Amino acid sequence: MAITIQIPTALRRHTAGVGSIACAATNLGELFSVLDEKFPELKPHLRDEAGQVRRFLNIYVNEEDIRFLGGPAYSFQDGDEVLLVPSIAGGAN
Amino acid sequence: MSNHDGNCNYQLRCRECGRSWGNQPRSICHECFSPLEITYDYDAIHSSIAQERFGRERIAQRAPNMWRYSELLPLPAGFEPRLPVGFTPLFQAPRLAERLVGKKSDGKAAARNLYIKNDAVCLPTLSFKDRVVAVALAQVSAFGFDTVSCSSTGNLANAVAAHAARLGLKAWIFIPSDLEPAKILGTQVFGANVVRIAGNYDQVNRLCSQIAEERHWGFVNVNLRPYYAEGSKTVGFEIAEQLGWRLPDNVVVPMAGGSLITKIKKAFDELIKLGFVEDKPVKFFGAQATGCSPISTAVKTGSAEIEPQKPATIARSLAIGNPADGHYAIKTIKQSGGWSEDVSDPEVIDSIRLLAETEGIFTETAGGVTVGTAGKLYRQDRILPEETTVLCITGNGLKTTDVLAGVYEAERPIAPKLAEFEKYLHETLDTVEVAKEAAATVGA
Numbered sequence: 001m002a003i004t005i006q007i008p009t010a011l012r013r014h015t016a017g018v019g020s021i022a023c024a025a026t027n028l029g030e031l032f033s034v035l036d037e038k039f040p041e042l043k044p045h046l047r048d049e050a051g052q053v054r055r056f057l058n059i060y061v062n063e064e065d066i067r068f069l070g071g072p073a074y075s076f077q078d079g080d081e082v083l084l085v086p087s088i089a090g091g092a093n
Numbered sequence: 094m095s096n097h098d099g100n101c102n103y104q105l106r107c108r109e110c111g112r113s114w115g116n117q118p119r120s121i122c123h124e125c126f127s128p129l130e131i132t133y134d135y136d137a138i139h140s141s142i143a144q145e146r147f148g149r150e151r152i153a154q155r156a157p158n159m160w161r162y163s164e165l166l167p168l169p170a171g172f173e174p175r176l177p178v179g180f181t182p183l184f185q186a187p188r189l190a191e192r193l194v195g196k197k198s199d200g201k202a203a204a205r206n207l208y209i210k211n212d213a214v215c216l217p218t219l220s221f222k223d224r225v226v227a228v229a230l231a232q233v234s235a236f237g238f239d240t241v242s243c244s245s246t247g248n249l250a251n252a253v254a255a256h257a258a259r260l261g262l263k264a265w266i267f268i269p270s271d272l273e274p275a276k277i278l279g280t281q282v283f284g285a286n287v288v289r290i291a292g293n294y295d296q297v298n299r300l301c302s303q304i305a306e307e308r309h310w311g312f313v314n315v316n317l318r319p320y321y322a323e324g325s326k327t328v329g330f331e332i333a334e335q336l337g338w339r340l341p342d343n344v345v346v347p348m349a350g351g352s353l354i355t356k357i358k359k360a361f362d363e364l365i366k367l368g369f370v371e372d373k374p375v376k377f378f379g380a381q382a383t384g385c386s387p388i389s390t391a392v393k394t395g396s397a398e399i400e401p402q403k404p405a406t407i408a409r410s411l412a413i414g415n416p417a418d419g420h421y422a423i424k425t426i427k428q429s430g431g432w433s434e435d436v437s438d439p440e441v442i443d444s445i446r447l448l449a450e451t452e453g454i455f456t457e458t459a460g461g462v463t464v465g466t467a468g469k470l471y472r473q474d475r476i477l478p479e480e481t482t483v484l485c486i487t488g489n490g491l492k493t494t495d496v497l498a499g500v501y502e503a504e505r506p507i508a509p510k511l512a513e514f515e516k517y518l519h520e521t522l523d524t525v526e527v528a529k530e531a532a533a534t535v536g537a
Contacts, residue, residue, distance in 0.1 A: 067400075068401070
């Protein structure tokens with residue numbers, strides 16, 4: 001089984017410019033393990049100190065927000081394309 | 094501070110880690126992935142006030158549009174506005190107040206300090222989105238864009254298309270395919286390229302984030318978002334000035350992405366910081382449609398985080414299930430002591446009609462959400478009748494007439510004869526009386 005992970009431009013400085021990788025992760029936990037191993041510098045940008053996905057990072061599987069698919073419990077299917085997309089917020093003091 | 098022209102008093106700063114990014118088309122901190130926002134050199138602004146180049150009297154001498162607050166907006170040096178956007182009416186709404194709260198023993202409306210901020214007549218495209226687009230597009234020349242773009246639930250599409258036409262820019266507008274026909278037509282008419290996406294707004298927005306990485310386009314709500322969002326502050330500046338340079342007790346704001354409510358708060362904070370208004374507590378109340386209420390749900394359940402929803406509401410301009418500024422909107426509401434409520438689609442329609450019948454304002458569905466929510470907040474005693482309360486009406490009802498289809502019967506034509514009219518009037522009044530009696534019976 002193979003899935004593809006798309007990495008946004010904002011994070012490619014931590015992946016030596018790599019924008020896409022294929023891997024055999026079967027769920028979100030394994031996906032992060034793959035990314036941690038290949039790109040150690042990326043880890044703190046994806047998850048906080050408690051290991052939670054960062055607030056401003058959205059993860060899509062094909063066209064769907066992974067939270068609608070069960071989040072960490074979702075089992076990736078062969079051919080899934082996983083998008084890491086920054087949440088665009090303005091913020092305010 | 095550094096910036097694209099090296100001569101301005103604002104720049105981008107990360108909301109979370111505090112890193113500065115100068116001025117560039119960027120909305121995300123590449124260090125920590127958090128949102129960027131505009132910060133100002135308030136010492137320089139204080140200096141302008143001390144030298145009487147800026148201040149309440151100076152503002153009063155300027156043209157009645159939102160550019161009168163230019164010192165508090167991220168505008169390039171030498172910027173010349175091409176459109177007189179904003180400075181929409183703020184006025185008391187006694188007949189609406191009477192219907193929402195009732196009368197006092199002297200026969201006057203109990204909530205006599207209820208105000209409407211009416212951006213249903215904001216120019217040029219009849220929604221508050223003209224404000225944010227005007228500020229975002231002030232940067233396109235400095236950033237070298239000849240094409241502008243956005244993902245939109247309708248009002249933003251109209252505004253980007255119109256402002257782009259005025260500035261001679263190419264426009265690519267991405268919308269959910271089920272948008273109201275008037276909002277699609279009201280975008281196409283300006284010559285914009287309209288791309289209908291078979292998906293909801295959140296999917297359109299995600300796609301635009303990807304396109305923004307591939308093309309050198311100015312996406313007002315992606316790579317220009319920090320600048321764009323600052324335009325919302327002008328609603329807050331105007332409310333304060335139009336109340337005689339004082340702040341209200343409460344503001345009720347419709348929420349889609351959640352940015353507007355946070356920026357009205359920022360506007361009030363800046364006015365306090367600069368000494369333009371007296372410091373006082375203001376409660377912020379958020380309004381959503383029940384069919385898409387991720388922010389109000391979080392507020393009501395005590396959560397600090399957003400659980401995304403699949404939108405299912407007629408209030409399509411508010412149908413954002415994963416609101417980008419949701420976290421900050423929750424924080425703004427909670428820290429102010431405010432609250433958030435949501436209303437059903439039938440309540441939205443009733444509220445559109447109520448505002449129209451009492452105050453002569455035809456608002457779109459988002460305005461119905463705001464009015465319906467305000468009624469709930471009064472009934473819950475979260476807003477008290479004697480308090481000064483401002484309802485933000487952000488869009489025009491002529492854009493969403495489809496939601497009223499079937500509400501009003503088509504009147505039968507009558508012959509052009511006085512006798513025919515008298516007969517018609519008699520029948521009509523009889524019908525009204527019968528309806529009143531039926532309502533009284535049901536209510537008894």
